[in-house]
Amino acid sequence: MRGDQSMANTIIHAAIHDLVKGEDGFRVQMGNGALTVTTTAQRVIDDLYELYSRRASKSHGKFSTAADAAPTEAHVRAYADGGYKDFAELTGSLMETLKHQAGLRNAAQGGHVFFAHFTRDGRNYLLVVIVNDKLGAALTNTYDVADVHHLDVDGFRFAGRVNLEGWAAKDERYIGFLKGKGAVSEYFKAFLGCDTTVQDRQDTTDLVRTLKAFAIDQGLVGEAKDDFLNRAKTICSRSARSRSELEFEALANELMPNSPRVLLDVLVDPDRQLNDRFVPDGRALNGLVRFRGKTALWSVEFDREALTSNKVRYDAAENSLTLVGLPDELAAQLRGEFNVDA
Structure with a gap:
């Protein structure tokens, strides 16, 4: 899968760490906090972002101000205040937050955690995706078939994106994440510290x-x-x-x-x-299916079918509406007002 090349992702920083689930809970295995942006790394991150973009069941919100919310916003603010330079520090802090939230949910799972700070269409984004391994097969040089593990890029269930410009501007919705089904996805929402009050x-x-x-x-x-x-x-x-x-x-x-x-x-x-x-x-x-509007002197409301059936005619040049086929009661009132015979 290839992303939309007309709007490229310019990767500023990338990192990958592991969240490991063991018998005694979760632990963080730090990997590479400053991943070199090779062609392969660019392709993987592009594919992850495109797949995230095309997934249904997303929810949106902003950082929660609740006292018990995860400190994710504080980590992002420290990163921003430092000029978006210390990505390893940011991702290390986020991994500790992720470990804590995962430990509070029995159904939570570990995996490889990809982080990317990139620009797209002039805006800065932070992407977090948890990816697991998948067993496949490969042909060896001696034409034997051997097991091989590779990243299950298509199969991720947990991903989120923070629009850093939206966050700085205090927009109402600048965090997006995959909703998933069931309580298992709640830990990722909690990790993001996201308030998704539905309106x-x-x-x-x-x-x-x-x-x-x-x-x-x-x-x-x-x-x-x-x-x-x-x-x-x-x-x-x-x-x-x-x-x-x-x-x-x-x-x-x-x-x-x-x-x-x-x-x-x-x-x-x-x-x-x-x-x-x-x-x-x-x-x-x-x-x-309905249009409505009013001024200090009148109000109007009609179904869109009135436009296609020519019962309401709109003149863009004159910025006016013509109503055709007035109801008898209204027509009678107007005739009386203007002393017009029926």
């Missing part, structure tokens, strides 16, 4: 905005656009009514059964910071 209405508004932009990017117009957004609302409303979490993978599969990956890649793009698996807000979903 269903905001998450729904962000999803609505993304789906509408996607429809435009796909060149959908008229009835095709109406159909796409109406079906999206139907699917999301089902989750809203049942109070069940909406999963992006299921949404993409149902909404675009012939090419779900096209939509899923947009929904899981970490730069969009969309939370996967939340309960949609029914009122916010109306933004998929």
